[in-house]
Amino acid sequence: MRSLLNLSMVSALAVSVLTGIPAAGQAKIPRTPDGKPNLNGIWQAMNTADWDLQAHAAQQGLVLEYGAEGAEPGGLGVVEGGEIPYLPAALAKKKENYANRLKADPEVKCYLPGVPRATYLPYPFQIFQSEKYLAIAYEYDSAFRNVYLKDPGPAPNDSWMGQSFGHWEGDTLVVDVTGLDERSWLDRAGDFHSDALHVVERYTLVNPDIINYEATIEDSKVFSRSWKISMPLYKHVEKNAQLLEFKCVEFVEDLLYGQFEKKTGK
Amino acid sequence: MIHRSLISLPAVAVAIILPAFGQSPAAKVSAPAHNKAWTVPRTADGLPDLQGIWTNATITPLERPAQFASKLTATDAEAKAFEKQSNDGLYGDKRSDNPEADRDHAYNALFFDRGTELARVDGVARTSLIIDPSDGKIPLLTPEGTKRNANRFRNSFNSVKDRPLGERCLMGFGSTSGPPMLPVLYNNNYQIVETPETVMILVEMVHDVRYIHMDRTQHLPPDIRLWMGDSIGRWDGDTLVVDTANFTEKTRFRGSSTSLHVLERFTRVAPNTVLYRVTIDDPATFTKPWTLEYPFLATAGPIYEYACQEGNYAMTDIMGGARKADRASEDGKK
Numbered sequence: 001m002r003s004l005l006n007l008s009m010v011s012a013l014a015v016s017v018l019t020g021i022p023a024a025g026q027a028k029i030p031r032t033p034d035g036k037p038n039l040n041g042i043w044q045a046m047n048t049a050d051w052d053l054q055a056h057a058a059q060q061g062l063v064l065e066y067g068a069e070g071a072e073p074g075g076l077g078v079v080e081g082g083e084i085p086y087l088p089a090a091l092a093k094k095k096e097n098y099a100n101r102l103k104a105d106p107e108v109k110c111y112l113p114g115v116p117r118a119t120y121l122p123y124p125f126q127i128f129q130s131e132k133y134l135a136i137a138y139e140y141d142s143a144f145r146n147v148y149l150k151d152p153g154p155a156p157n158d159s160w161m162g163q164s165f166g167h168w169e170g171d172t173l174v175v176d177v178t179g180l181d182e183r184s185w186l187d188r189a190g191d192f193h194s195d196a197l198h199v200v201e202r203y204t205l206v207n208p209d210i211i212n213y214e215a216t217i218e219d220s221k222v223f224s225r226s227w228k229i230s231m232p233l234y235k236h237v238e239k240n241a242q243l244l245e246f247k248c249v250e251f252v253e254d255l256l257y258g259q260f261e262k263k264t265g266k
Numbered sequence: 267m268i269h270r271s272l273i274s275l276p277a278v279a280v281a282i283i284l285p286a287f288g289q290s291p292a293a294k295v296s297a298p299a300h301n302k303a304w305t306v307p308r309t310a311d312g313l314p315d316l317q318g319i320w321t322n323a324t325i326t327p328l329e330r331p332a333q334f335a336s337k338l339t340a341t342d343a344e345a346k347a348f349e350k351q352s353n354d355g356l357y358g359d360k361r362s363d364n365p366e367a368d369r370d371h372a373y374n375a376l377f378f379d380r381g382t383e384l385a386r387v388d389g390v391a392r393t394s395l396i397i398d399p400s401d402g403k404i405p406l407l408t409p410e411g412t413k414r415n416a417n418r419f420r421n422s423f424n425s426v427k428d429r430p431l432g433e434r435c436l437m438g439f440g441s442t443s444g445p446p447m448l449p450v451l452y453n454n455n456y457q458i459v460e461t462p463e464t465v466m467i468l469v470e471m472v473h474d475v476r477y478i479h480m481d482r483t484q485h486l487p488p489d490i491r492l493w494m495g496d497s498i499g500r501w502d503g504d505t506l507v508v509d510t511a512n513f514t515e516k517t518r519f520r521g522s523s524t525s526l527h528v529l530e531r532f533t534r535v536a537p538n539t540v541l542y543r544v545t546i547d548d549p550a551t552f553t554k555p556w557t558l559e560y561p562f563l564a565t566a567g568p569i570y571e572y573a574c575q576e577g578n579y580a581m582t583d584i585m586g587g588a589r590k591a592d593r594a595s596e597d598g599k600k
Contacts, residue, residue, distance in 0.1 A: 130317060
């Protein structure tokens with residue numbers, strides 16, 4: 001018990017040094033009856049990672065009529081070291097994705113976001129943590145992940161949200177994500193991956209209202225080495241916080257199928 | 267609250283209770299058998315534990331078949347005969363000498379997931395999911411409800427918005443997400459996770475997640491409308507009671523209106539069984555409230571992802587095909 005505690009304090013300290021976020025141990029964190037950090041609640045990233053994981057200045061949006069409302073906000077990036085280490089051919093593909101993003105980004109079509117993108121979409125998500133289960137439900141498209149707490153073995157097939165296997169390392173929830181469908185993107189800037197993607201997420205509750213989130217991204221078909229993103233996730237503390245429905249399928253039907261509407265009155 | 271609360275289930279195996287809204291002759295429903303050695307398990311937070319992966323698959327129809335008339339239950343012999351007939355029809359070899367025609371019968375036992383048995387409550391087979399009214403039939407619809415319900419079968423191809431919600435990947439078909447959460451032809455699986463603030467129910471089809479809010483007692487303001495409604499819950503003894511309102515005008519449960527009000531009760535009655543009882547009330551649509559009851563049975567899982575929108579190639583074909591047919595018909599007139 002003592003060594004576990006020490007380990008978690010060391011890792012919390014490392015988090016603190018990296019991010020400037022107060023480390024666990026400095027603040028009292030809520031715990032579940034079984035002593036685990038209590039991650040229950042509604043969380044949201046407060047950054048522009050979904051527009052672009054890397055540093056980017058604000059720019060005009062893709063749809064003229066949206067004006068300032070559709071403009072893309074700037075951000076200093078969430079990638080450790082600043083640069084995503086693409087292999088040369090993959091970098092060319094990313095640039096092509098960027099050029100075609102209005103047509104090609106799966107988010108435009110209301111497709112499931114995959115991991116880690118689900119975490120930093122500009123929508124809240126809710127963690128459900130009990131002694132037996134851990135599940136994450138996202139407002140966007142009612143995307144859902146069950147985080148297995150026992151090793152489920154290899155994913156039987158690829159899926160959009162992949163297969164998540166979680167375990168605790170001290171006070172950090174570590175989630176190993178495999179079996180991710182190659183068609184999801186990492187952001188709106190065309191950052192992408194292949195079916196070889198392997199994501200390891202780390203959720204560390206550093207105070208009652210902040211989770212430090214890290215994801216290590218490994219994909220030997222697309223990147224020259226593994227790389228890491230990190231960001232704080234903030235708890236929605238407003239009294240009436242809850243997830244609402246964002247069933248975006250309805251919002252993209254005209255875009256996808258409008259060409260097939262029956263023309264009347266002629 | 268417009269609902270009168272249900273009389274809580276007495277701990278007597280043969281007790282007879284009244285369904286909600288006891289205006290009509292009550293269906294006689296026995297309370298679940300109580301095994302003295304078994305008590306409802308608790309979560310670490312001390313809540314009755316409904317967690318797990320469950321299925322409500324059953325061949326018991328929503329409405330009672332004529333052969334059972336006013337009988338809510340079937341004898342073992344009747345049940346066996348019904349099950350054989352139903353399973354032969356559903357899962358039997360439907361091939362003919364015409365391979366073209368056989369395409370329409372291509373779904374088989376591997377694809378269907380209705381189970382092979384009638385729903386059993388307290389070990390006794392049920393002839394309909396509806397327990398009230400006592401004839402096991404949906405109450406008469408109001409004229410307004412009749413009109414809305416007829417629209418369900420319009421089968422127009424003029425706009426994608428005319429297509430059924432299931433086909434559009436907006437909701438699972440047949441009210442699988444509900445509420446009421448009805449068993450349908452396949453993918454009848456659910457996962458429940460409980461926290462003190464929220465009980466979460468994952469609905470397999472279209473990965474819909476229901477949030478049961480345990481931390482408030484008032485519904486959202488009336489201008490907030492949700493496809494699956496706004497669900498608030500409370501514990502009545504060991505029973506989770508969920509009250510749902512604020513449905514959208516597009517959530518058409520058998521012609522329901524925006525005043526649809528659904529009251530569900532989830533009771534863990536055995537290690538592998540949650541008894542589900544749901545009352546549907548919508549005076550604008552149904553001439554009286556009606557109540558269904560059936561078990562959710564534990565199943566091993568896991569539940570895999572039901573990505574629908576991502577693979578909805580059919581919608582392009584359905585709508586594109588309709589326009590192609592229009593053009594052919596125009597050409598024919600020339």
